[in-house]
Amino acid sequence: MLTALGSFDWRFGEYMAETRNVRVCALRAGFLCRCPKCGRGRLYSGYPQVAEHCNVCSLELRQHDASDGPAVFVVLIVGAAIVALAMWVELAYQPPYWVHLVIWAPMIFCACLAALRPAKAILVVLQYKHKVLDFDQSS
Ligand SMILES: [Zn+2]
Numbered sequence: 001m002l003t004a005l006g007s008f009d010w011r012f013g014e015y016m017a018e019t020r021n022v023r024v025c026a027l028r029a030g031f032l033c034r035c036p037k038c039g040r041g042r043l044y045s046g047y048p049q050v051a052e053h054c055n056v057c058s059l060e061l062r063q064h065d066a067s068d069g070p071a072v073f074v075v076l077i078v079g080a081a082i083v084a085l086a087m088w089v090e091l092a093y094q095p096p097y098w099v100h101l102v103i104w105a106p107m108i109f110c111a112c113l114a115a116l117r118p119a120k121a122i123l124v125v126l127q128y129k130h131k132v133l134d135f136d137q138s139s
Helices: 026-031 069-095 099-127
Strands: 007-009 014-016
Touching: 026 069, 069 099
Parallel strands: none
Antiparallel strands: 007 014
């Protein structure tokens, strides 16, 4: 699978794309919500909104459209984790159903909101490294 996405540099523990000569770790830049080119500028201007351009290297980011891809990944991963936790609580403690509602509904909401930005940022960084989108080449 890594050969389809690029290569992994075991010395530095960084994922290196084969299509761009960029030394930014995709996972680190994604989790920190940083620019895919320089790894220092902010990727977002609002909660889910990608900035017009990087404030450090001026890479144009506005053409990015991650669409619903990150949300699908987040919902599936968070949903699987919450269902596993809810099943464990049910089997271990057998609480009434209203307790499940009080515990898991806010947890699902908060976990999805917390994971959406990094998931979208990782997708933007991977798209930049693999030239999926038409990012500005001049900067
Ligand atoms: Zn930048």
